[in-house]
Amino acid sequence: MDEDEKSPSPAESWAIIDAQRRQVREDLNADDRILYGIWGVAWGLGYLAMFLTVGDRGEPTAIGGGVFAGLLIAALIVTIVHSERRARGLGGAGGRMNTRLGTAWAVTFGATFFIYGGMFSHGLEGEGVGVVTNALPCLIVACLFMGSGAAWNDTRQYRLGIWIAASVAIASVIGVPYLHLVMAVLGGGGFLAAAFLAHRDRRQA
Amino acid sequence: MSELDPVIHAQARLRxxxxxxxxxxxxxxTFPRLQKLLEMTAGNLSTHLRKLEEAGYVRQSKTIEGRTPVTYVEITPAGLAAFERYTAQIRSLIDPTGASS
Structure with a gap:
């Protein structure tokens, strides 16, 4: 009999099903451990650099801002490359929804830069600037995580969105210079906790 | 217990x-990504997809992306139901008491 047409035993069938599920997960699903982990490191170290290099009047410095920006860009590159590789060749309603969610990130962050430009050109000054410039992108991350979590029934991502919204709310109330420390611990810590839970789930699967 | 679905109960099609x-x-x-995932030849995969399509378990749709024709493959609701039925049968054959479920 043709090997392909061979009827497997129940144990062989179960092994085939299990192996294919694992392979699909390894080859096509984005690895949450990598994505949450890289953003946890970027937020944790980046915000910590901002906090440690803050100026005498609580203003961020070029060194802190540069380190943070570098880490965010690195995390963004890893995210795009990893997600693109895993999702290549996938389509249908799921693929379309992913494309639209990806576009939502680009549109909202693009709009953020115009809002920043408007804030500065209209003369917004003082410590409040630091609070708002931090809160705006963080709240976008929180909203899009909650939206994606709801769309894909991904409870962990949904909860992480709530956690980030709560973290940025607390950090904003506290204000500079401790705002950055709060974001490093709660925000970065939230991402790393999500990465750890994703790792635990994989080991148990 | 009813017979195992012969369309699914063959090594390659089960994969x-x-x-x-x-x-x-x-x-x-896409067909090429599925082929790579399964490490099957194009001819072999086409043959099995055709059998699954005839049973109503799989749908193939052709589209144009840029200037390149692309074939997308997906499981149908009937295929998903048949696979879930098959999986339940296999599980009960391995563990008739249902102790592990």
């Missing part, structure tokens, strides 16, 4: 159906 049923967010997949 195809199990993979399509596990797609993230019920996504469809």
């Amino acid at each position: 195809v159906v199990a993979s399509l049923a596990a797609m993230p967010n019920n996504a469809s997949i």
